[in-house]
């Protein structure tokens with residue numbers, strides 16, 4: 503297994519606390535998530551007192567010039583053009599996968615087989631079969647002391663982590679409802695090009711696997727239990743789009759003249775059932791005009807409710823149903839106190855955090871797990887379970903919304 507090693511040139515330049523053993527990071531993909539993860543790895547050891555010193559050892563992309571430029575911009579010591587070479591490097595202890603879903607399984611399986619720790623972006627894979635193989639490999643690797651985690655970064659928002667703690671403490675009582683929406687609008691224009699996110703062979707599914715995976719994970723994390731079955735509708739509103747010219751980055755790309763078929767869903771709506779009997783509703787779309795990255799979740803229990811809105815990510819709304827009716831009401835908890843999750847190392851109360859901090863927290867949690875022999879969550883088994891919910895959604899949608907149990 504790749505062991506933390508003493509500092510080298512890259513470590514001295516990228517890490518902090520030179521007395522600490524280095525943890526060499528190798529990242530595949532350097533666009534949207536690559537930039538976000540780079541920021542996480544660069545920052546975590548400078549903010550939190552970590553047991554190991556993350557070192558940005560090498561980044562991988564397929565174009566030699568572009569990946570070298572990205573390495574310099576994002577702070578990586580070396581650049582590789584083949585992910586196999588990245589995995590084989592002695593100075594890489596953890597492989598961080600920031601590529602589209604069609605390469606997650608192959609890279610993760612090879613990295614685990616090579617004895618490396620793995621962080622894999624969501625969704626874990628494009629199919630349940632791939633996710634099963636990854637979860638099994640991660641389980642076996644875990645027995646050898648390796649760590650594998652999925653990048654469901656919204657769990658690492660302080661307000662979401664606080665909400666989880668409050669649910670686990672029984673602050674809303676027996677759960678009845680989870681209501682969650684994840685809305686974007688970057689596909690409203692029918693001329694937006696046919697990037698990898700709109701092709702089944704590269705993305706697995708559309709809004710479902712992209713946004714739906716996040717909200718299924720978040721709902722299950724906050725509820726503390728899995729979705730056991732769903733009834734679903736999916737739709738592809740625009741069935742042909744212009745082919746892209748050149749590479750896309752994140753949600754941006756430019757369009758050429760020729761059209762190609764969209765082979766994924768544009769929107770997914772589904773209801774779900776938890777084992778406890780609680781009901782959930784989910785909506786994931788790229789056609790919610792005016793909604794840029796709107797993720798809202800509300801949980802209603804017998805004794806209270808919690809609500810979170812990603813556009814106000816330093817806040818958590820809480821209704822305490824045990825208070826006298828004359829005094830009760832939703833109250834806003836400003837989640838910036840040093841005792842709140844992840845906040846001990848950041849700014850004074852009231853000086854809020856943002857989206858990018860989730861990736862710093864993700865790196866922090868992984869470093870602790872690796873140093874302390876922990877099994878960080880969400881595990882690949884958790885990623886597989888989300889994948890099974892997504893598969894049940896697709897199956898239900900194909901059968902006119904018939905209720906479809908989640909495979910186990």
Ligand SMILES: NC(=O)c1ccc[n+]([C@@H]2O[C@H](COP(=O)([O-])OP(=O)(O)OC[C@H]3O[C@@H](n4cnc5c(N)ncnc54)[C@H](O)[C@@H]3O)[C@@H](O)[C@H]2O)c1
Pocket residue numbers: 530531532533534535536562563564585600601602603605623624625653654655712750751752753
């Ligand atoms: N956690 C989140 O909030 C979040 C947000 C966006 C995307 N994602 C996930 O992150 C992953 C990447 O998405 P993105 O938005 O960064 O995509 P992107 O298009 O911006 O970047 C993809 C990168 O992967 C590289 N790449 C593709 N195939 C490769 C290969 N075989 N070898 C080496 N490099 C390869 C591309 O060159 C590019 O650098 C996806 O799984 C996506 O679902 C997660």
